[in-house]
Amino acid sequence: MILLTNNYKNALVAEIQIKEANLTISEQFKQQMIELIEQGNSYIIVNFVKVIYVDSSFLGALVAALKYAIPHKAEVVVCGLNKDILGLFQLIRLDKAFKIFGNVDDAAVNGIN
Amino acid sequence: MPQSKKILLVDDNAFVLQMMSKALIKEGFSCRKATSAAGAMEILKHDIPDVILSDYHMPDVDGFAFRQELIDLPEYKDIPFMFLTSEVDNKLMLEGINLEAVDYILKDTPVPVIVSKINNFLNTVRERHERTIKELSVAAMALNLHSVPQQLPVIKGFEVDFWHKSFQNYPGGDFIDFITIDDRYTFIVLGDVMGKKWGAWYFSFGFLSYVRAAVRICISNGNFSTKSILQKINAVVYHDPVVNDVLSSLSLVMIDAANGSVKYSGAGDLPLLYYNSNTRKANRITSSGMLLGLMIDGDFNETELILNKNDILFTLTDGIIDFETPQGKRTDYDVFEKAVEAFFDRPFREFKEGDFLKEKALEHVDDCSLIYLKKTTDDTFNQ
Numbered sequence: 001m002i003l004l005t006n007n008y009k010n011a012l013v014a015e016i017q018i019k020e021a022n023l024t025i026s027e028q029f030k031q032q033m034i035e036l037i038e039q040g041n042s043y044i045i046v047n048f049v050k051v052i053y054v055d056s057s058f059l060g061a062l063v064a065a066l067k068y069a070i071p072h073k074a075e076v077v078v079c080g081l082n083k084d085i086l087g088l089f090q091l092i093r094l095d096k097a098f099k100i101f102g103n104v105d106d107a108a109v110n111g112i113n
Numbered sequence: 114m115p116q117s118k119k120i121l122l123v124d125d126n127a128f129v130l131q132m133m134s135k136a137l138i139k140e141g142f143s144c145r146k147a148t149s150a151a152g153a154m155e156i157l158k159h160d161i162p163d164v165i166l167s168d169y170h171m172p173d174v175d176g177f178a179f180r181q182e183l184i185d186l187p188e189y190k191d192i193p194f195m196f197l198t199s200e201v202d203n204k205l206m207l208e209g210i211n212l213e214a215v216d217y218i219l220k221d222t223p224v225p226v227i228v229s230k231i232n233n234f235l236n237t238v239r240e241r242h243e244r245t246i247k248e249l250s251v252a253a254m255a256l257n258l259h260s261v262p263q264q265l266p267v268i269k270g271f272e273v274d275f276w277h278k279s280f281q282n283y284p285g286g287d288f289i290d291f292i293t294i295d296d297r298y299t300f301i302v303l304g305d306v307m308g309k310k311w312g313a314w315y316f317s318f319g320f321l322s323y324v325r326a327a328v329r330i331c332i333s334n335g336n337f338s339t340k341s342i343l344q345k346i347n348a349v350v351y352h353d354p355v356v357n358d359v360l361s362s363l364s365l366v367m368i369d370a371a372n373g374s375v376k377y378s379g380a381g382d383l384p385l386l387y388y389n390s391n392t393r394k395a396n397r398i399t400s401s402g403m404l405l406g407l408m409i410d411g412d413f414n415e416t417e418l419i420l421n422k423n424d425i426l427f428t429l430t431d432g433i434i435d436f437e438t439p440q441g442k443r444t445d446y447d448v449f450e451k452a453v454e455a456f457f458d459r460p461f462r463e464f465k466e467g468d469f470l471k472e473k474a475l476e477h478v479d480d481c482s483l484i485y486l487k488k489t490t491d492d493t494f495n496q
Contacts, residue, residue, distance in 0.1 A: 001158075017158075018158070018159070019159070019441060020441060020442055024161065024188060025188075027188075028188065052440070052441050052442070052443065053435075053441055053442040053443055053444065054444075055431070055435070055479055056286070056305055056307045056362075056430075056431050056479065057286075057307055059307060060306075060307025060359070060360045061307075063307070063360050063404060063407060064358060064359075064360065066407075067358075067407065084443050084444045084445060085444070087444070087445075087446075088431070088444050091383055091384065091399075091446065092362060092381045092382065092383065092404070092431075093381055093401065093402070093403050093404075093412075094381070094404075096403055096412065097403060097404075097407060097408070
């Protein structure tokens with residue numbers, strides 16, 4: 001299981017359970033995200049709190065999920081990024097594609113507004 | 114030293130598990146142990162072994178059911194699998210052999226024989242794998258497909274070089290190209306298709322074709338703007354169903370040898386590192402563009418720099434800034450910057466042969482590409 005999901009306030013929180021989010025899980029992650037979007041979840045918080053490293057394949061899968069979400073009127077946001085991962089998001093401008101929050105609570109508040 | 118082969122041992126008998134793992138560790142293998150199929154599945158989530166050795170007789174899920182479960186999961190199905198059992202029933206052995214990529218070892222086989230059987234088995238799997246890669250590489254060569262250049266361009270007043278290493282020696286998602294328009298203009302292209310191995314390699318050709326076409330079309334229309342070239346590529350990628358599910362970064366640098374300037378635009382790429390030889394300082398040149406195909410408006414910008422003699426511009430992909438640490442992998446641009454700064458006044462060849470890239474070649478986990486551009490003269494020339 002790559003994503004542990006639970007409903008929180010108006011959001012669906014999908015917590016990544018893997019420390020190193022890389023090529024070996026990226027395709028599965030993308031499929032799970034697509035399923036969550038297809039199930040009608042309109043606000044999905046991807047929680048990175050357990051992740052210490054991401055590679056470009058995984059980021060590709062995350063971005064592909066975002067592209068899938070847009071025509072389905074769903075929003076994908078991220079939270080719990082460590083310093084390195086946040087730095088990487090900023091370096092390659094993913095901070096313009098995703099709303100980034102410190103924790104699930106902040107992300108959930110945004111979902112209600 | 115080569116890494117020891119990882120074995121995942123699965124047996125409900127803790128004593129057998131302990132004995133077998135001790136014997137195999139003594140023979141230079143590293144072992145993970147699970148007392149059930151469920152336990153083994155837990156381990157597989159975090160750690161993919163070189164081979165799985167599983168008992169047949171286990172309560173709950175037996176060895177065959179476990180093997181079947183693995184076959185049904187694409188990410189585990191190709192892990193070499195061997196049954197280790199006391200079962201001597203021929204019919205059972207046959208059933209086991211039919212479950213793809215398996216071999217069969219009886220538990221009372223002496224340990225040295227087990228070890229050589231495992232080694233032989235792994236060698237066969239490896240040879241088959243290498244043969245497939247070789248055949249695919251030969252096919253790719255025959256089609257003249259290269260995702261990195263076969264030779265360096267000659268640019269008046271500049272020196273260009275690059276270092277590239279693919280992921281575990283598979284052709285991967287990074288692509289490099291030098292497009293020489295004429296004596297005056299040359300383009301440097303560095304992209305990273307977000308994936309690895311064959312899939313990413315295939316798509317890298319798709320992206321590269323778009324880049325080449327867009328560069329040529331813009332130039333033939335008298336449009337020398339890297340920003341508008343990226344906008345064109347992005348629009349095509351965004352709408353094309355063949356590639357719009359795959360994302361790619363791109364750094365595009367246009368060198369104008371007539372005035373010693375470069376124009377740069379980027380799409381979701383890492384900042385370039387620019388060394389100014391007058392101030393003896395390096396700084397990052399960040400572009401604003403998003404990954405190709407992500408949004409219809411990629412928000413691209415264009416930076417122009419006039420390079421002076423001995424100024425250097427590095428273009429890189431993310432493998433260069435990934436590092437193995439005892440706590441796990443991490444990403445840090447600063448580490449690269451610190452490693453390269455001692456080489457600003459030295460030939461690039463020395464950095465290529467230095468420890469930083471040597472270590473990267475040994476332990477890297479991603480495609481790595483680094484392109485070096487240096488202004489070598491004060492002269493500019495007029496067309």
